[in-house]
Amino acid sequence: MHFLGIFLATAIGVGALSAQEVSGRHEGVRVLSNEQITLEVMDPESPERYNTGTRFMPLMILRATRDGEDFFYSPVDHDPNLDGAGLAMDFDATNPFGPPGFYQAEMDEGFMKVGVGVLRRSLVRWSFYRPKEVIQLAKTTIDWREDGASLEQECGPVNGYAYTLGVELLLVEDRIELNYRLTNTGEKLLGTEFYVHTFFKFGEGAVGPDYSVEFPYPINPYQFKKSDRIGSDFITFNYELTKPTTVKFWVPESAENPNVLKVTNTNGQFIESRFSGQPVGRVSVHASSRYICPEQFILLLIKPGGSKEWSVRYRLGREPGVEDGETKNNFHEN
Numbered sequence: 001m002h003f004l005g006i007f008l009a010t011a012i013g014v015g016a017l018s019a020q021e022v023s024g025r026h027e028g029v030r031v032l033s034n035e036q037i038t039l040e041v042m043d044p045e046s047p048e049r050y051n052t053g054t055r056f057m058p059l060m061i062l063r064a065t066r067d068g069e070d071f072f073y074s075p076v077d078h079d080p081n082l083d084g085a086g087l088a089m090d091f092d093a094t095n096p097f098g099p100p101g102f103y104q105a106e107m108d109e110g111f112m113k114v115g116v117g118v119l120r121r122s123l124v125r126w127s128f129y130r131p132k133e134v135i136q137l138a139k140t141t142i143d144w145r146e147d148g149a150s151l152e153q154e155c156g157p158v159n160g161y162a163y164t165l166g167v168e169l170l171l172v173e174d175r176i177e178l179n180y181r182l183t184n185t186g187e188k189l190l191g192t193e194f195y196v197h198t199f200f201k202f203g204e205g206a207v208g209p210d211y212s213v214e215f216p217y218p219i220n221p222y223q224f225k226k227s228d229r230i231g232s233d234f235i236t237f238n239y240e241l242t243k244p245t246t247v248k249f250w251v252p253e254s255a256e257n258p259n260v261l262k263v264t265n266t267n268g269q270f271i272e273s274r275f276s277g278q279p280v281g282r283v284s285v286h287a288s289s290r291y292i293c294p295e296q297f298i299l300l301l302i303k304p305g306g307s308k309e310w311s312v313r314y315r316l317g318r319e320p321g322v323e324d325g326e327t328k329n330n331f332h333e334n
Contacts (some may be wrong), residue, residue: 024040024063025040025063025074025076026040026042026050026062026063026074026076027046027048028042028043028046028047028048028049028050029041029042029043029046029050029062029063030043030144030149032144032145032146032147032148032149032169032171033146033147033171034147034171034172034173036066036067036171036173036174037064037065037066037171037174037175037176037316038064038065038066039061039062039063039064039171039176040061040062040063040074041059041060041061041062041149041169042058042059042060042061042062044058044059044140044142049080050062050074050078050080050085051080051081051083051084051085051088052080052081053080053081053082053131054113054116054117054119054131054132054134055082055084055090055093055116055128055129056084056088056089056090056115056116056197057088057089057090057091057115057116057151057153057167058140058151059089059142059149059151059167059169060084060085060086060087060088060089061086061087061169061176062074062085062086063085063086064086064176064314064316066174066316066317067318069202069203069269069318070201070202070203071200071201071202071269071271071316072085072086072087072199072200072201073085073086073199073200073201073290073291074086074199075290081131082129082131084197084199085199086199087176087178087196087197087198087199087314088196088197088198088199089115089167089178089194089196089197090115090128090194090195090196090197091113091114091115091192091193091194092113092114092126092128092192092193093128093193093195093197094128094193094284095126095192095193097126097191098111098126099111099112099113099114099119099126099192100112100114100161100188100190100191100192101158101159101160101161101188102121102126103126104159105121105159106121107121107122108120108121108122109121109159110135110136110158110159111158111159112155112156112158112159112161112162112163113132114155114163114165114182114192114194115138115153115165116134116137116138117134117135117136117137117138117155118134118135118136118137118138118155118156118158119132119133119134119135120132120133120134120135136155138153138154138155138165139153139154139155140152140153141153147170147171148168148169148170148171149168149169150166150167150168150169151165151166151167151168151169152164152165152166153165153166153167154185156185156186157185157186157187159188160186160187160188161186161187161188161190162184162185162186162187163182163183163184163185163186163190164182164183164185165180165181165182165183166180166181167179167180174315174316174317175313175314175315175316176313176314176316177311177312177313177314178196178311178312178313179309179310179311180194180309180310180311180312181307181308181309182300182302182307182308182309183302183306183307184302184303184304184305184306184307185304185305186304187304188304189301189302189303189304190300190301190302190303190304191299191300191301191302192299192300193297193298193299193300194297194298194300194310195295195296195297195298196295196296196312197293197295198271198273198293198294198295199291199293200263200271200291200292200293200294201290201291201292202265202267202269203265203267203269206240206241206289206290207237207240207241207287207288207289207290207291207292208237208239208240208241208289209229209236209237209238209239209240210265210266210267211236211237211263211264211265211287211292212234212235212236212263212264212265213234213235213236213261213262213263213285213292213294214233214234214261214262214263214264215233215234215260215261215262215283216233216255216256216257216260217233217251217252217254217255217256217257217258218232218233218252219232219233219235219249219283220249220250220252221235221247221248221249222248222249222250223246223247223248223249224245224246224247224248225245227239227245228245228247230247235247235285237287240289241287241288241289242289243288244286244287244288245286245287245288246284246285246286246287247284247285248282248283248284248285249282249283250281250282251279251280251281251282251283258279258280259274259275259276259279259280259296260272260273260274260275261273261283261294261296263292263294264319268318268319269317269318270315270316270317270318270319271314271315271316272314272315272317273294273296273312273313273314274312274313274315275296275298275310275311275312276310276311276312276313277308277309277310277311278298278300278308278310279298280296280297280298281297281298281299282297283295283296283297284297296312298310
């Protein structure tokens, strides 16, 4: 096992464990379910945890099924240090200012990565992909239930930065709900950018023209490839993707419903993503033959002693009456 995985497994404390530990498709998971959805959630305490790196939070939702159908990409064979799957929560991956205190820290000094802990600076410029050395992991506890989980995390102080973070995972009917509260317990202004790295996948076929990402407002991308098919309010592709592509755009200030997007497939499956509590500022749709990742970013500026709350909801389903080859673009308020 990778040395960082051993360190993480021994450093993260886990609270009351009322949900069963079941090996589903992945090892080291907790299986949560309600009457409609079943999840496999990475257990940070397990030495066989799916991800052992320093990019994502330790609460990773690997697999979601409804009516026997899969909605997320989460291969068994993967690089546990670098690869994520399903819903992987992350702070400051592409923030040009880096994590709080990164550029203020001297080389070999510590800086704070929200959701992970205190890491050692070894890079001149911030790069989310390159592994980092851990100085001290954030203290994390998780309370498991049959249909949900609650995470509490605290970190710092380091160079005047510190935080507490609470995350509640709920299964409500056909939805996965994630509720967040981030509190600045340090002495300095806490600026951080949050998103969920979504790895969506319907069925076994490669990602291509069967997939569409739809928005309830007009889009004007500033980054895309000629092979991307971009309409006034949707993104799709003209053929199966052989190379990754990324489409980026700012959410227009005039958008009446800026926090929503929907991924559909011609087989009728869909995932609707809806943020609330904080405005989505920009969107990045990354796709390859293996998965499609529509990511919504929110910027959080929190004064010492202050808190910010937000939620994100993923509704999983199948459009009624949709046959293969058809698509629908409609958004629901429930």
